[in-house]
Every structure is written in structure tokens, then in C-alpha cells.
Amino acid sequence: MQYIVEAGNVVKKYGEFVAVNHISFNVSSGECFGILGPNGAGKTTTVRMVYGFLPMTGGSLKVFGLDISRDWRQIKARIGVCQQDNSLDPDLTVLENLEVFARYFDIPKKEARDKALELLEFFALDSRKGAQVTELSGGMMRRLVLARALINKPDLLILDEPTTGLDPQSRHQVWERLEDLRAKGISVLLTTHYMEEAARLCDRLIIIDHGLILEEGKPDSLIRKHVGRDVIEVAQPARELRSYVQSQNLAYEDLGHRLVIYCDRRDDLYLKITRDFCKAGCTIRMATLEDVFLKLTGRDLRE
Amino acid sequence: MKGMSEMSVSRRFLRVWQRNLKVYQKGWKVIFLPPFLEPLFYLLAFGIGLSGLVGSLRYQGTEMSYVRFIAPALIAVSMMNNSFFETTYASFVRMYYQKTFDAMMATPLSLEDVITGEIIWGATKSVIATLIMLAVISCFGLIHYPEGLLTLPLALLGGLAFGSIGMFFTGIVKNIEMFNLPVFLFVTPMFLLSGTFFPLENFPRWSQHVALIFPLTHLVNLTRDLCLGRLRPTALWGLGYLVLFSLIFFPLAVRKMRRRLIK
16 A cells, blocks of 8 residues: 655754754555644644655655655645644735735646636635735634645655644634545645544654654554553642552652543542542543543643 | 755745735735835935035046936835845745745645745846836936846845845854844945945046945946946946856855755
């Protein structure tokens, strides 16, 4: 089977600093593949190499079976990119943004206009086609960036933090549109640090930090593997609870003011803890990808 | 990566040029005004104001009115300004604030396509400005035809030279305020000392040689010769200088922009 993206030992160095450290992964056709990581982990650097914006320091990178360092122009013609920064053209209207962008792909005028109008309708922007980009809300701008990324009918859609900075309504709208696109079979390479987004959209993902892959797998199986099914959180844990947890050989994380216990179908444990040890409050909830992420990348701030 | 670091200019640079043209067409009424009004203001100030003091002067052994002397220089200065300010301030805004180049480079366009399109657009603005100024100044009977029409291809060459060095500065400045340096150390001295307002023959010999370093000196000489309808063989030196200047600064601009944009 042919992969859409094949990254083999990809390295990116800036002087002594290693931004991406021998990363390997494959994206299959029709798959949504996620790259998760805290700020500065190397997500954007990795996808920029995939869409031929940055040269690699080492390794090999094939997209559609073609070599990115040689056939970049051909590859870029078949990719749609939604960059992190807003790069819409403020000198142009909504429709003009799509039409001018279509020209960069040598799409004939008539075809470009038809496709642009179709995309504006799909992203519920058709009523604003004559508006200046600067008049749009944040959510509309992001939808327009997505529309623009689809103007060349790409085989691979690369989304670099597509919903960062959006309000919940806009975020859900973007997710719905992306799910529609997924249903049509488009392959997606997505970076995010929203775990909810990754869990909802990604078939498979890698978690990276400091340019290294920490883990790879399906969202569900990663949660099972690293966390279990449930998480019990106890605020202001008493000393007795700590020794109890230790004595029971449970997987847990001690944050000082908070104890996080990872377990699997342990309602009995939760009842015992609430009855015997709980002072300030304790909750049981489903384990999420965020638990995996924090467990693997730590809780230190990244700045 | 070999393929990506090679100079790879394709015909797609025209797409970048078209994008700028489209924006220009949207605001042409405003953008049209400076090259239309500028020569009028200058001719008014110098023609009525300064001419009274200077009267006429000798240039290359010919007696002529002061207005006839400076009118071609105004066109040459405009060729410089239109391309230089396009590839400095305007390109910087597109590159840094609007992220237009980032968006373009996520398409089949290469960095070289983008930079080439920008510089040629700058040169195009020089040609447009020259065309408008030529029309205005012709109304005063100050342009000799048909030689005067050759200022249009000359504007393209001058625009390439000044557009290239402008883009070179865009590749190295830290922020937009830093353009003040090349403007006050490069553009303004040239504006005043390139034989624009006074014949260079009136300067000491050493300073005449210094003035030959300035690309604007050559552009002014060439434009003036064309507008006065007298082509001299020395014009070839000036043309050669401008071609050489472009051939040096165009690749330098691309290299600096590559270093700036592709990290």
C-alpha cells in the first residue's frame, strides 16, 4: 500500500539546536494523522518540511511517493495548507482571496470561480463574498483559510493548529466541516495541542516533545495503555490517602495539592476514597487523551 | 535540500505580479495621483520659483531653461522612488505583517518566484509612473519625441535596479523603521547629488567621479538625454552600469530573503 506521507528519520537542526530529532511516521490514504505536542515541540517545523516550506537537515521525506527535495513543486500543487498564522490577503475581498490564490495553482479563471463559490457555500461564507477580509470574525477568517486550502482540490490537507484562538462555537463548526471532508476521503495531517480535537478527528497520532516521538497509536488505545479507563482526582489529599494509594500499588500522579489516580473500572475504589479519605472533594471521570499527554510530556510550563 | 535551495524562477512569478496588479487596480484612483501631481508641483515650484533666480543654464554645451533641465530628472527620480519604495515598505508589509509570502510559498510558487514577482512589480510601477509623468510634462512641451518614449523601457531597467536593492534591504532590516537608514543614507543623497538639480559639470572633478557610483546619476543622465532628444555614445556606459547593478543586487536580494524567510 502506498503512503501519502512517508517520513524517515527526519532531522531539522538550527545550529546546535535540534528542533526535530529523527522523526519517522507514515500517513495512509484517507487517514487523519495527528501530531500532538506542547508549544515548541517541533510540530510546525515538521509539517513545514512536509509541505516543502523548510528544507530538512537530514532524513527522507516522501509525499505521494515523490521526493519532497526534488519534486516539491509537483507535491505542493496537490497539497492544501492551513497555516497557523492568519495569512489571508487583507488587500483583497473574500472571493478575491480564493480567486487570486487559485492563480498560484494555475487554475483557469472560470474553474477557480466555480470552485471558490462552492467552497464559500460549504463554509457558510457565501453571504460575505464581497466583504473585506478584515471585516470578518476570527471564526470566519479561519473558515476562509480552510476554504482557500481546498481551492486546488488537494489530496492531502495539512492543518497547523486549525482551531487555536477560536471560540467554542467556531471550533465546533470547523470540526464539523473537517468531518464532512474526512467522510469524502481526504487525507489529513493535523497538528494541535487541543486533545479534544485530536481525539475527535484523528485516526492515529504521534505525541512529540523536544523534537522526539514519545508515543504513537490510536487515541483510544493510547488512553488504555497509559492511563486506563478512569481517572480519580482528589483535591487536598490527606497523608493517609497517599500511603493507601502506595500500598495498593495504584498508578497515580502526585501534584501536591491534588492527587490523580489512574485506574480501570474501579467504582469500588472511588467509593472507598470518597468514604474514607475525601476532604475537599474528589471526582471520577473518563480518562482522556489529555491525561496521556500530560503524563508523557510533563506538567511544566513551556515558554 | 538541493532542489529547494537552487535558484528556481518559473513563469509563475507572473502570478505574484498579477496579485499586486489586482490590488493596484482596486485603488488606482488614489495610487494614480502622486505621479500625476508630483511633476506639476515641482514644475510649478521650480518653473516659477527657482527659474526666476536661475534663469537658464548650460548643459553639455547647450543653453536651456532650468525647467527643461530638471523635468527629465523628476522622471528619473520617480523611476527610483516607485520601485524602491515598493520593494522596501510595501513588500515588507506584505512579508511581515500580512504573511502574504508565507501563504504563497505553501503553493507551487517558489521563494524565487515570489521575490522575482515583487521586484518586477516594483519595476512595473516605475514604468506606470513614467508613463503618467511623461504625459503631464509633455503638455509643457518639455519632452522630445520619439526619443522620449524610450524612457519607458529605461524605467523598467531602472526599476529593476532600484527594486532589487530595495528588496535586498527588505531582506536585512530588523523592522520597518530601519528603512530610514537606506532612505537617508542612500536615496536622499542620490536625490540631491546625482545631477538632478544642478549639472554635475559645475561640481569639483572628484565629486563628479563620486557621483558616478550612484545608480541614479546614470538613470538621470540617460533620461535627460532621451528627453532632450540627444543620444550620446556614453549612454552605453550608463546602461551597462544599471544592468550590472541589477545583476548584482537581484541574486543578493533573493539570497537575503531566503535567509530571512526559510529558517
